[in-house]
Amino acid sequence: MCLNRAGLSARGSVVLQMDNIRTSVEKMEKEKTLDLRKKHIGPSCKIFFSHDPIKIVQARGQYMYDEKGQRYLDCINNVAHVGHCHPDVVKAGAQQMELLNTNSRFLHDNLVLFAQRLQATLPDRLSVCYLVNSGSEANDLALRLARQYTGHRDVITLENAYHGHVSSLIDISPYKFHQLSDAERNPFVHVAPSPDVYRGKYRADHPDPATAYADEVKALIDGVQAEGRKIAAFIAESLQSCGGQVVPPVGYFQQVAEHVREAGGVFIADEVQVGFGRVGTNFWAFQLQGEDFVPDIVTMGKPIGNGHPLSCVVTTKEVAEGFVSSGMDYFNTFGGNPVSCAIGLAVLDVIAKEDLQGKALCVGRHLSALLEQLKEEHPLVGDVRGCGLFVGVELVRDRLMLTPATAEAQHVIYKLKEERILLSADGPHRNVLKFKPPMCFTKEDADLVVEKIHLILTELEEGLGLKMSNKAKMENDSIKRKRPSSSLHSRGSSQDVQHAKHIKA
Numbered sequence: 001m002c003l004n005r006a007g008l009s010a011r012g013s014v015v016l017q018m019d020n021i022r023t024s025v026e027k028m029e030k031e032k033t034l035d036l037r038k039k040h041i042g043p044s045c046k047i048f049f050s051h052d053p054i055k056i057v058q059a060r061g062q063y064m065y066d067e068k069g070q071r072y073l074d075c076i077n078n079v080a081h082v083g084h085c086h087p088d089v090v091k092a093g094a095q096q097m098e099l100l101n102t103n104s105r106f107l108h109d110n111l112v113l114f115a116q117r118l119q120a121t122l123p124d125r126l127s128v129c130y131l132v133n134s135g136s137e138a139n140d141l142a143l144r145l146a147r148q149y150t151g152h153r154d155v156i157t158l159e160n161a162y163h164g165h166v167s168s169l170i171d172i173s174p175y176k177f178h179q180l181s182d183a184e185r186n187p188f189v190h191v192a193p194s195p196d197v198y199r200g201k202y203r204a205d206h207p208d209p210a211t212a213y214a215d216e217v218k219a220l221i222d223g224v225q226a227e228g229r230k231i232a233a234f235i236a237e238s239l240q241s242c243g244g245q246v247v248p249p250v251g252y253f254q255q256v257a258e259h260v261r262e263a264g265g266v267f268i269a270d271e272v273q274v275g276f277g278r279v280g281t282n283f284w285a286f287q288l289q290g291e292d293f294v295p296d297i298v299t300m301g302k303p304i305g306n307g308h309p310l311s312c313v314v315t316t317k318e319v320a321e322g323f324v325s326s327g328m329d330y331f332n333t334f335g336g337n338p339v340s341c342a343i344g345l346a347v348l349d350v351i352a353k354e355d356l357q358g359k360a361l362c363v364g365r366h367l368s369a370l371l372e373q374l375k376e377e378h379p380l381v382g383d384v385r386g387c388g389l390f391v392g393v394e395l396v397r398d399r400l401m402l403t404p405a406t407a408e409a410q411h412v413i414y415k416l417k418e419e420r421i422l423l424s425a426d427g428p429h430r431n432v433l434k435f436k437p438p439m440c441f442t443k444e445d446a447d448l449v450v451e452k453i454h455l456i457l458t459e460l461e462e463g464l465g466l467k468m469s470n471k472a473k474m475e476n477d478s479i480k481r482k483r484p485s486s487s488l489h490s491r492g493s494s495q496d497v498q499h500a501k502h503i504k505a
């Protein structure tokens with residue numbers, strides 16, 4: 001391609017030069033893209049930074065590039081799990097696309113090999129896979145499996161949960177349906193308190209928050225039974241993400257599963273956001289609860305295809321047999337096609353080859369240690385929690401009242417954008433900064449983003465006249481002491497904390 005000095009091709013489009021790749025990446029000026037979007041794309045499809053949206057035209061690893069070739073550090077895209085446009089994944093998809101793409105009604109090696117490889121990461125009981133195309137499809141199918149197997153209809157979900165965009169899942173997603181009137185809500189859906197030991201009903205100073213939260217689920221089950229109905233399923237993310245990066249206390253899932261199974265229901269673990277080694281110590285986030293916990297159904301999505309639309313439901317033989325007994329075939333035009341499965345296999349290969357789970361553990365510890373240090377220095381930082389490369393930083397105006405610092409969290413996000421760092425804030429009060437970067441995120445990336453947050457918070461707190469009082473410091477220490485030792489909140493090594501001090505100096 002012929003370039004002029006401004007990096008424009010003969011057709012006038014901007015050309016990026018990145019890692020020796022030269023590609024024409026922009027089909028029209030940014031303003032024109034925006035105009036066409038406003039005209040033809042549904043207005044409820046929201047865009048990041050709507051006052052000044054970013055046009056991303058290319059990405060690689062943990063970086064995204066806009067139309068001017070400016071690089072952004074991506075701290076939020078857990079879909080690009082093994083890194084944006086990983087060459088092995090791209091190649092696997094392209095090679096299979098050249099050969100064949102068709103539905104799963106023909107025998108094909110990719111489908112069975114992928115199912116076998118996924119199964120090998122799970123407890124033996126979870127042995128039957130259904131390949132589908134999005135997290136929503138996976139959760140919708142999980143509900144069908146649960147209802148067909150149990151013959152029951154009622155579902156228990158968690159406060160602030162999000163499980164997908166289709167009608168059946170809006171019904172079980174308080175994150176979305178809290179805007180609906182009671183009359184518009186599904187009467188077969190029941191909401192249990194989020195097992196959040198920072199802001200929730202039972203906190204870190206409770207002697208046994210796992211049991212207290214599980215007892216709330218039991219009370220809902222009893223209420224349903226008192227009305228003459230039965231529970232089909234309890235569904236929860238293994239770590240709540242949109243709900244505010246919540247880490248349930250250890251033992252909670254075991255106790256919930258016991259209550260739910262006793263009532264004839266099943267336990268669905270939604271791993272759409274948090275699976276595939278992100279938590280570092282384990283491949284699946286439900287495994288953080290301990291080896292004695294095995295869900296009846298696990299749903300997967302986002303990272304499984306590294307950006308390709310692919311997802312999966314894995315369940316037990318018994319549940320799968322219950323589903324087939326309805327006599328209705330399950331057919332999904334795209335689910336489990338050879339291209340999707342080739343991509344899924346390549347993602348698993350890269351996770352293993354590049355030890356991305358090990359990296360998530362190591363870099364995640366480093367990141368958490370730096371963020372803990374921020375908490376020592378900044379009164380706005382109320383809590384730091386998470387596992388591996390799934391970390392939340394909850395901002396509060398007052399550490400005792402836990403007043404959500406929503407505007408401050410938005411300010412941090414916007415200021416980071418100016419520094420070309422992409423982070424987001426979520427949770428019911430939109431005050432939790434959430435980290436879930438591609439797994440190739442490095443310690444240096446963590447140093448950079450935390451240093452920038454430190455500077456932004458310093459300026460913000462100066463403007464607000466906020467200082468770290470001795471009382472807050474003591475409260476900070478006492479909260480730390482009160483946390484149950486089994487809590488999964490991240491704690492960095494002293495070595496990591498030393499490093500954190502060093503970069504702040």
Ligand SMILES: Cc1ncc(COP(=O)(O)O)c(C=O)c1O
Binds near residue numbers: 136163164241270302
């Ligand atoms: C926990 C969880 N489950 C399911 C979904 C739905 O996935 P998808 O958007 O691929 O349909 C999402 C999407 O954000 C999610 O966060």
